[in-house]
Amino acid sequence: MHRPPQWLLKSFSFLLNRKMPFRLLKAYTRWLEWRKPPTDLAQFSYQVTLRSIAKLYGREGKVVWASLFFPSEFIYAFRGLPFYPEIAAGLFAALGFAEIPLHRAEKAWFSQDLCSYHRLGLGASLWRFFPRPSFLLATTSICWGTVSFFQVLEEIFRVPCYILDVPEEYSSEAIRYLAAQLEDLAHTLKEKEGVTFQWEEVFHHAQKALSMVQEIESLRKRKDLLLLPPTKNLDYLPYYYQFMGDEVAVTFFEQLRAFLLSSTQTLPHRLLWLHLKPFYPSPLPSLLEEYGLGVVCEEFTSLFPHELNPLEPFLSLGEKIASLSFHFTHPKARTKRILQWFKEYQAEGAIQFNQWGCRQSQGMNALLRQSLRREGFPILFLDGDHLDRRHNTQEQWRTRLEAFAEILRG
Numbered sequence: 001m002h003r004p005p006q007w008l009l010k011s012f013s014f015l016l017n018r019k020m021p022f023r024l025l026k027a028y029t030r031w032l033e034w035r036k037p038p039t040d041l042a043q044f045s046y047q048v049t050l051r052s053i054a055k056l057y058g059r060e061g062k063v064v065w066a067s068l069f070f071p072s073e074f075i076y077a078f079r080g081l082p083f084y085p086e087i088a089a090g091l092f093a094a095l096g097f098a099e100i101p102l103h104r105a106e107k108a109w110f111s112q113d114l115c116s117y118h119r120l121g122l123g124a125s126l127w128r129f130f131p132r133p134s135f136l137l138a139t140t141s142i143c144w145g146t147v148s149f150f151q152v153l154e155e156i157f158r159v160p161c162y163i164l165d166v167p168e169e170y171s172s173e174a175i176r177y178l179a180a181q182l183e184d185l186a187h188t189l190k191e192k193e194g195v196t197f198q199w200e201e202v203f204h205h206a207q208k209a210l211s212m213v214q215e216i217e218s219l220r221k222r223k224d225l226l227l228l229p230p231t232k233n234l235d236y237l238p239y240y241y242q243f244m245g246d247e248v249a250v251t252f253f254e255q256l257r258a259f260l261l262s263s264t265q266t267l268p269h270r271l272l273w274l275h276l277k278p279f280y281p282s283p284l285p286s287l288l289e290e291y292g293l294g295v296v297c298e299e300f301t302s303l304f305p306h307e308l309n310p311l312e313p314f315l316s317l318g319e320k321i322a323s324l325s326f327h328f329t330h331p332k333a334r335t336k337r338i339l340q341w342f343k344e345y346q347a348e349g350a351i352q353f354n355q356w357g358c359r360q361s362q363g364m365n366a367l368l369r370q371s372l373r374r375e376g377f378p379i380l381f382l383d384g385d386h387l388d389r390r391h392n393t394q395e396q397w398r399t400r401l402e403a404f405a406e407i408l409r410g
Contacts, residue, residue, distance in 0.1 A: 003100060013128045022058035029054055041252075041259050045236075048248055049091075056081055056131040062193065063131050065153065067138035067146045069324055070164070071317050073245035073308065074182065075137070076202045078195035083131060084242050085121040085153075090279040092120060093387040094235075098280060101127060102388055115357045116387040118149040125156050135193065136161040137185075141325035143360050162188070170326035170333070178318030186314070199310040202245040207307055209244060212253035214305070219260055220296050221345050226266045227259075230288035230295040231277045240301050267294035269408050272341055274299045274352035274368075274379075276386050287398055291405040296345040299338075302327075331364050335371045342377055348408050349378040356385040380404040 015021055029050045038044035056063055064080040066072065068087070075082040092098050098116075101123030106112060108126060110119050124130050136159060138150040147163060154161035164181050167174040189195050219225050227233055236256070243249040273295045278284060288295070304320040327333050341347065350372065354362050365381055372379045380400060385391035 003103065009100065009127060016057060017128055017132065019058050022054045025050060026054040026058060038255075041255055044252065044255055048243075048252070052242075056083055059131070062134040062195070065130075065133040065136045065150075067141075067150060068241060069141040069321065070137045070139050071244070071320055072242055073202050073206050074186075074317055076205075076245040077197045077199050077313070078189065078193075079198075080134075080195070082242050083133065084238075085124070085130060086117045087238055087242055088130060089117045089120040089124070089387055090237070090276075092124065093278075093280040096280065098387050098389075101129065112388075112390075113357050115143070115145055115355065116385050116391075118145055120387055121149065122152060122156075125153055133157055133159050135159050135189075137164075138162075139164040139166050139321060139325070141166045141321060142328050143358070160192070164321065166321055166325045168326075168330070170322050170330075174322045175315060175318045178321050179314040182314040182317055197313070199313045203308040203310045203313070203316075205247050205250055206245045209239075209249040209253055210303055210305075210307075212250065212257060213240075213301075213303055216253060216257050216260060217297075219257070223270070223346060224266065225260055225263055226270075226294045226296070228263060228265055228267075228289070228294070229285040230267070230271075230293060231273055231285055231298070233295070233298050233301055234273070234277050235279075237300065240303060244303075268292035269349070269405070270294055270296045270345060270347045272297050272299070272338065272345065272347050272350040274338070274350055275355060275358075276300055277353050278384060278386050278392065280387065280389060282392075283394060284397060287401050291401050293351070293401065293405060293408075295351075296347055297341050299328075302337075329360065331367050334364065335368060338368070339371070339375060339377075342375070347377075349380070349404070351380045351382060351404070353382045353384060353386070356383075356388065356391040378404070378407050 029047060032050070033047060036043065038047055055061070061079055061081045063083055064075045065083050065085055066075060068084060072082045092101065098120055101120045102116065103123065104126050105119045105123035108122070110122055136150050136153055138146055138161065140147055140163065150161050150163065162185055164178065164185070167177060186197055220227065236252070239249045239252045243252070267289065269292050271293055304323055306319065308316040308320070327337050338350065354365070369379055382397060382400060384393060
């Protein structure tokens with residue numbers, strides 16, 4: 001990609017940090033909703049994205065940056081505007097703009113070996129491409145690189161950063177420990193930011209969305225239904241994370257359910273997808289279809305399965321954080337859950353896309369392969385990067401997917 005000149009990037013950054021363009025964008029989104037009410041998932045997501053951008057960059061409330069596994073329900077409870085830089089990094093890649101912030105981060109001496117989600121987020125922050133945060137929220141869940149990432153963001157923006165320490169275990173003691181931290185955080189935000197918390201409506205929306213997702217997953221367990229193209233559900237991550245607790249997530253999952261029921265095409269093989277995928281345009285989905293490799297379950301769209309109690313909000317959210325962290329990071333718990341998915345979704349194999357620089361997922365590869373082989377399930381590890389094209393080996397994908405399809409046929 002040819003990099004735009006510096007003056008153009010600085011002009012773009014200047015406009016992104018002014019409210020007026022986004023007031024105009026808000027007026028346009030209102031006109032668009034009136035003129036073209038969304039009739040499918042693509043139109044709905046497009047309008048939701050525009051509306052979200054207008055709110056965040058127009059600073060219609062406190063913009064709160066959060067790491068991926070910090071529950072958005074906590075932010076919606078005080079009418080905050082959640083922004084997840086790791087999700088926004090995927091959108092940058094999908095739009096073809098990833099190289100600009102990646103180059104900016106590397107120019108500031110952030111190594112190419114650093115996870116590209118964090119590298120892109122840092123580069124975009126240095127360019128002031130993302131909406132300026134009021135404060136930052138993060139957890140130590142999944143990836144310790146996230147803590148360092150948010151600490152650097154704290155230095156860049158000079159705003160407070162609050163980090164929850166997540167225990168490695170999933171127990172009542174761990175849940176209470178997290179609940180106490182969340183309660184302390186709520187008190188701190190009340191005193192320093194002047195916010196108040198209202199849980200009932202937020203938890204109501206989250207529960208409705210969860211019920212709809214559970215219905216969608218029940219449908220996906222049927223052999224006559226398939227969500228196409230393969231890995232498409234990972235494009236909807238904002239609804240599983242950023243919008244959970246907002247009414248927009250409920251509406252989206254209602255439409256996703258209708259879309260799934262209207263699907264008539266299936267593929268010969270049913271697979272689990274572990275970790276994430278390349279978010280920039282790539283031949284991967286079409287290659288999966290070509291070899292008949294359908295995806296019936298994605299690891300990162302697996303939600304906390306229990307109801308959130310507005311009478312005990314901190315315990316509920318503490319349990320959600322502890323559960324998600326444990327089932328992603330503890331090898332035995334992760335393997336047990338994956339093996340359960342094989343049975344529930346009638347899957348034949350699994351594919352994990354190894355993110356360049358991600359120690360969390362790749363560190364379990366040997367144990368995961370051994371455990372699945374012992375149960376008779378093949379797994380394919382594809383190497384590459386979710387955002388940075390330079391670390392991908394697309395020419396090898398076809399060869400390895402073809403061989404994997406042969407194993408499944410055999």
